[in-house]
Amino acid sequence: xxxxxxxxxxxxxxxxxxxxxxxxxxxxxxxxxxxxxxxxxxxxxxxxxxxxxxxxxxxxxxxxxxxxxxxxxxxxxxxxxxxxxxxxxxxxxxxxxxxxxxxxxxxxxxxxxxxxxxxxxxxxxxxxxxxxxxxxxxxxxxxxxxxxxxxxxxxxxxxxxxxxxxxxxxxxxxxxxxxxx
Amino acid sequence: xxxxxxxxxxxxxxxxxxxxxxxxxxxxxxxxxxxxxxxxxxxxxxxxxxxxxxxxxxxxxxxxxxxxxxxxxxxxxxxxxxxxxxxxxxxxxxxxxxxxxxxxxxxxxxxxxxxxxxxxxxxxxxxxxx
Numbered sequence: 001x002x003x004x005x006x007x008x009x010x011x012x013x014x015x016x017x018x019x020x021x022x023x024x025x026x027x028x029x030x031x032x033x034x035x036x037x038x039x040x041x042x043x044x045x046x047x048x049x050x051x052x053x054x055x056x057x058x059x060x061x062x063x064x065x066x067x068x069x070x071x072x073x074x075x076x077x078x079x080x081x082x083x084x085x086x087x088x089x090x091x092x093x094x095x096x097x098x099x100x101x102x103x104x105x106x107x108x109x110x111x112x113x114x115x116x117x118x119x120x121x122x123x124x125x126x127x128x129x130x131x132x133x134x135x136x137x138x139x140x141x142x143x144x145x146x147x148x149x150x151x152x153x154x155x156x157x158x159x160x161x162x163x164x165x166x167x168x169x170x171x172x173x174x175x176x177x178x179x180x181x
Numbered sequence: 182x183x184x185x186x187x188x189x190x191x192x193x194x195x196x197x198x199x200x201x202x203x204x205x206x207x208x209x210x211x212x213x214x215x216x217x218x219x220x221x222x223x224x225x226x227x228x229x230x231x232x233x234x235x236x237x238x239x240x241x242x243x244x245x246x247x248x249x250x251x252x253x254x255x256x257x258x259x260x261x262x263x264x265x266x267x268x269x270x271x272x273x274x275x276x277x278x279x280x281x282x283x284x285x286x287x288x289x290x291x292x293x294x295x296x297x298x299x300x301x302x303x304x305x306x307x308x309x310x311x
Contacts, residue, residue, distance in 0.1 A: 016234050023230040031224050041223075048225055052233045053240070121216040140217035171213055180212055 004068055011059055022068075023052050029069060029142055030076045036137040037080045037130060047083050051076045066151055073138065074152045084130070101170060103127050107178045124171055132167035135160050239305055 002025055010018035030051050034044045054075050062071055105123055112120050125133055131153075138144040138152060149160050226232075268276075280287065 016237060019237070020230045020234055023233055027225050027229060028220065032220060035221055035223065045225060045229070048229065049233055049236065053236060056233075056237055117212075118216050118219050121213070122221065136217065140214070141220060168213065175213060 032141050033076045036133045051079050070148045135163045136167045
């Protein structure tokens with residue numbers, strides 16, 4: 001079984017094999033966040049590597065005040081936001097730019113089920129503003145609590161709930177329009 | 182300016198209203214809730230963790246090399262200082278004439294060593310980028 005505390009101590013002693021365990025344990029979490037925040041697969045791979053190298057470099061400063069997963073998610077979020085700001089300024093829009101947000105995906109001709117429906121939802125989510133995509137991923141996919149999302153993104157609690165509510169509302173309205181209930 | 186402020190204030194009020202709505206909202210629309218919980222089938226490449234370990238090892242090697250070079254430079258400086266104190270003027274002139282006699286060989290060896298070091302640094306940083 002994966003013993004987080006023991007693994008961290010091993011890494012701090014310089015054991016790189018132990019760090020490989022941490023990478024394997026949390027790579028799905030990092031991928032899920034980056035996949036929703038960024039569009040290009042190659043960028044996701046590069047930024048993912050940067051995230052884990054940062055985790056390794058800063059592990060000494062991890063004070064165990066939060067869960068390791070929250071700490072890694074926070075690093076992932078910060079690295080991704082910096083990367084987006086630096087490399088694709090047009091992608092980093094604020095919520096205000098989307099006050100009259102509309103999905104560009106057209107209603108599918110037939111009713112989708114199973115994997116096809118999930119792919120459709122993912123496509124819709126990828127069209128949402130960055131902040132909505134981030135909180136909806138952390139909350140639903142990574143099972144983070146509102147307090148944990150607050151630690152990761154530094155958004156106030158009310159704002160996180162607002163983003164979640166509005167993101168879900170937009171998705172629900174689109175799905176209802178497409179004929180789903 | 183004012184319009185922006187009004188917009189932000191309105192957003193804050195909306196957030197507060199959404200605060201309670203959000204709790205109720207989670208109870209309905211299961212088709213969406215279920216889909217949102219499903220992870221993506223894609224992921225990082227197969228050798229992802231190995232690549233990270235390799236990059237960390239290269240970074241550590243670079244750090245070690247830098248420390249070694251700094252130590253070597255320090256020793257050279259100390260050695261030069263000592264030789265200035267220990268050797269007489271005649272001994273210096275003898276060494277200088279020896280250097281001038283073999284200057285091409287010494288300069289050639291130095292250039293070769295510097296080129297090897299530079300190419301090694303370039304190769305390492307290229308490897309880090311990949």
